[in-house]
């Protein structure tokens with residue numbers, strides 16, 4: 001039986017091979033949800049699903065696509081936005 005603090009579904013169970021050859025259950029924090037498009041709610045591509053401490057040490061160019069509204073709108077909604085602006 002795992003320790004009481006680990007008896008929770010909020011932690012992810014990972015089986016890891018230990019140096020002795022046995023596999024042990026490791027408990028890890030779940031990653032945050034994928035970033036969503038501000039317009040249609042689709043998961044954003046090119047935006048990593050990482051913890052804030054890891055995002056902080058990441059380069060800006062690795063955190064979102066380099067285009068207008070990159071990391072806020074999906075590419076389809078961004079194109080729509082630009083079309084609406086021209087009209």
Ligand SMILES: [Zn+2]
Nearest residue numbers: 037040074077
């Ligand atoms: Zn969208």
